Amino acid sequence: MDLSAINPVILVASLMVAATPILLAAVGELVVERSGVLNLGVEGMMITGAICGFAIAVETGSPTIGFLAAMAGGALLAMVFGVLTQFLLSNHVATGLALTLFGLGLSALLGQGYVGVRPPATPKMDFGPLSDLPVVGRIVFGHDLVVYASLLLVAGVWAFLRYTRAGLILRAVGESHDAAHALGYRVVTIRLLAIAFGGACAGLGGAYLSLIRVPQWTEGMTAGAGWIALALVVFASWRPWRVLVGAYLFGGVTVLQLNLQAAGAAVPVEILSMSPYLITILVLVIISSDRFGARLGAPASLGRVFHANR
Amino acid sequence: MIALVRRPAPSRLWTVLTPPLAVLATMVAGGLMFAALGKDPVLAIRTIFWDPLFGEFAFYYRGQLLVKAAPLILIAIGLSLGFRAGIWNIGAEGQYILGAITGGAVGLAFYPLDSWIVFPLMVVAGAFGGFLWAMIPALLKVKFRTNEILVSLLLVYVAEQLLAYMALGPLKNPEGQGFPGSRNLSQYDAAANNELIAGSGMHWGVVAAFIAVIAAYVLLNRHLTGYHIRLTGQAPRAARFAGVNPNLLTIFCLGTSGALAGLAGLFEVAGPAGQISIDFNVGYGFTAIIVAFLGRLHPVGILLAGLLMALTYIGGEAAQSQLGLPAAAIQAFQGMLLFFLLAVDMLTNYRLRFGRAQVA
Numbered sequence: 001m002d003l004s005a006i007n008p009v010i011l012v013a014s015l016m017v018a019a020t021p022i023l024l025a026a027v028g029e030l031v032v033e034r035s036g037v038l039n040l041g042v043e044g045m046m047i048t049g050a051i052c053g054f055a056i057a058v059e060t061g062s063p064t065i066g067f068l069a070a071m072a073g074g075a076l077l078a079m080v081f082g083v084l085t086q087f088l089l090s091n092h093v094a095t096g097l098a099l100t101l102f103g104l105g106l107s108a109l110l111g112q113g114y115v116g117v118r119p120p121a122t123p124k125m126d127f128g129p130l131s132d133l134p135v136v137g138r139i140v141f142g143h144d145l146v147v148y149a150s151l152l153l154v155a156g157v158w159a160f161l162r163y164t165r166a167g168l169i170l171r172a173v174g175e176s177h178d179a180a181h182a183l184g185y186r187v188v189t190i191r192l193l194a195i196a197f198g199g200a201c202a203g204l205g206g207a208y209l210s211l212i213r214v215p216q217w218t219e220g221m222t223a224g225a226g227w228i229a230l231a232l233v234v235f236a237s238w239r240p241w242r243v244l245v246g247a248y249l250f251g252g253v254t255v256l257q258l259n260l261q262a263a264g265a266a267v268p269v270e271i272l273s274m275s276p277y278l279i280t281i282l283v284l285v286i287i288s289s290d291r292f293g294a295r296l297g298a299p300a301s302l303g304r305v306f307h308a309n310r
Numbered sequence: 311m312i313a314l315v316r317r318p319a320p321s322r323l324w325t326v327l328t329p330p331l332a333v334l335a336t337m338v339a340g341g342l343m344f345a346a347l348g349k350d351p352v353l354a355i356r357t358i359f360w361d362p363l364f365g366e367f368a369f370y371y372r373g374q375l376l377v378k379a380a381p382l383i384l385i386a387i388g389l390s391l392g393f394r395a396g397i398w399n400i401g402a403e404g405q406y407i408l409g410a411i412t413g414g415a416v417g418l419a420f421y422p423l424d425s426w427i428v429f430p431l432m433v434v435a436g437a438f439g440g441f442l443w444a445m446i447p448a449l450l451k452v453k454f455r456t457n458e459i460l461v462s463l464l465l466v467y468v469a470e471q472l473l474a475y476m477a478l479g480p481l482k483n484p485e486g487q488g489f490p491g492s493r494n495l496s497q498y499d500a501a502a503n504n505e506l507i508a509g510s511g512m513h514w515g516v517v518a519a520f521i522a523v524i525a526a527y528v529l530l531n532r533h534l535t536g537y538h539i540r541l542t543g544q545a546p547r548a549a550r551f552a553g554v555n556p557n558l559l560t561i562f563c564l565g566t567s568g569a570l571a572g573l574a575g576l577f578e579v580a581g582p583a584g585q586i587s588i589d590f591n592v593g594y595g596f597t598a599i600i601v602a603f604l605g606r607l608h609p610v611g612i613l614l615a616g617l618l619m620a621l622t623y624i625g626g627e628a629a630q631s632q633l634g635l636p637a638a639a640i641q642a643f644q645g646m647l648l649f650f651l652l653a654v655d656m657l658t659n660y661r662l663r664f665g666r667a668q669v670a
Binding site: 040080084088089090091093094095097098101102103104105106107108109112219223224227228230231234268270271273274277278280281284285288289307 | 660
């Protein structure tokens with residue numbers, strides 16, 4: 001094994017790329033969960049976004065339109081979940097699972113003609129000479145628009161939840177929907193908006209996978225990224241900046257194990273491929289044990305069905 | 311304006327009516343989907359739901375029905391116990407894989423010994439493999455209060471990697487000329503899970519599925535543990551006051567569903583699939599979730615739902631070869647079924663009231 005082949009600068013730069021899909025999906029899900037809705041359909045929305053973005057980008061030749069289409073696709077699918085849970089009062093867990101199962105089937109159906117097709121390349125942001133700086137150039141100034149957008153999104157969600165009135169209302173709905181309802185807030189509308197936002201974020205994350213990270217379309221290509229995003233929200237105890245830390249940590253593990261595979265580590269490839277999932281479980285265990293008080297961060301109405309009697 | 315009024319108790323009528331209603335709605339929506347794909351919707355629905363049972367080649371398809379339904383029913387019965395108690399094991403796919411690996415490995419270890427003891431040992435090992443895999447989320451939940459949904463699901467991806475490792479490494483057929491995959495168990499008589507009656511599709515897995523249905527029925531209706539499961543699902547607080555130990559219940563529900571999923575995996579690997587290969591699993595563990603809900607988490611309902619879901623698999627394959635309907639369309643169709651089921655399920659717990667909304 002030749003560890004010297006692993007360049008730390010490229011490692012950090014590529015871990016940011018590896019982390020971006022799950023970061024986007026996790027931030028979206030964080031807002032959804034803060035509003036008291038548990039949407040387990042992240043995987044389904046991601047993969048739908050992946051194919052919507054891919055197909056539209058290939059057809060139009062523009063990755064930007066592709067990303068917008070992915071957001072629309074993810075949000076649209078999320079609205080199915082929204083209508084079922086908010087109007088037809090179905091169980092959040094079961095409906096989320098249905099969303100994932102349906103999304104996987106739908107995406108495979110939509111993606112039939114797109115296997116083996118190369119998507120149009122997404123240009124990197126042009127920072128001029130800044131990108132040529134050693135180390136910093138590659139890590140800070142060497143990415144595409146979506147990576148920066150995802151970082152801005154984390155900051156935006158944090159500021160929204162912490163400093164705005166709308167964010168306060170969203171949190172109130174998540175903590176006690178009955179109290180929020182009694183105060184006259186439209187619980188269902190607020191939750192639907194949050195669900196749509198979560199869907200758009202997951203869709204964008206999925207399209208980032210199919211258009212930039214991989215970049216091609218294969219069935220089931222998200223391979224559990226949506227579930228890892230869900231785990232990240234728990235890991236982050238429902239706080240935006242911790243989602244960022246978690247996503248980059250996870251991205252680091254993914255990139256490192258890929259590098260180890262390429263460097264020819266003495267461990268079987270399959271064992272290395274397991275490691276991101278195993279580490280996610282391990283982190284969940286550590287966070288869930290009482291010492292970290294992660295449970296305190298969970299919105300009190302999370303996953304409970306809201307039905308206004310009066 | 312339509313208002314929803316909560317029923318004092320779930321409607322018995324709608325409990326029975328909602329699954330057929332959902333199937334009907336799915337057929338309509340699915341027909342629209344098939345039409346959008348440029349296929350004749352009526353012909354497609356007929357090919358999927360009617361021809362395998364009553365068509366020209368029904369004699370072949372009817373046997374397949376039991377072969378496909380058995381793993382779905384076995385897994386769904388296990389899942390339904392947990393779902394009733396609010397314990398969400400959604401990693402049955404992983405437990406199914408592990409059952410196939412452990413059970414298959416025991417069979418391969420005895421090769422070429424010809425003794426009646428081999429197959430029973432494989433069955434025990436398969437159930438134990440699934441049980442152990444399910445114990446990971448169970449014990450983590452009990453000890454650290456880790457979310458069992460996420461852990462069990464993430465373990466599916468781990469199990470898939472393990473399967474690839476086994477098929478390419480330790481369990482690879484030494485006489486396989488380098489091809490991935492184990493020896494063919496269905497050709498090793500002592501380990502084979504072949505049809506008990508030729509042409510019927512009846513193998514030991516089908517027998518086990520029927521036993522599981524009966525056992526689950528007895529457990530839920532005639533046994534204290536079954537009562538505790540139902541109580542915990544409907545009123546968790548009341549269950550705690552009644553002295554139900556939630557930890558034991560978690561271990562019981564996850565363990566049982568894991569063992570049943572492991573059994574399903576073993577029967578599949580020793581019979582219809584034949585060998586441990588990279589793409590051995592085909593998503594029965596996930597489809598079983600739909601089966602469990604479609605069967606209203608009731609053993610008899612699950613039996614019927616499992617047969618119906620098996621029909622969509624077989625009919626789907628037929629539609630694939632005859633009409634060129636893509637395989638993914640069936641997957642989307644199955645997902646749609648769960649959506650419609652959850653949507654109409656509202657009628658069980660709520661009454662619709664038409665008229666002007668009251669002022670709060």
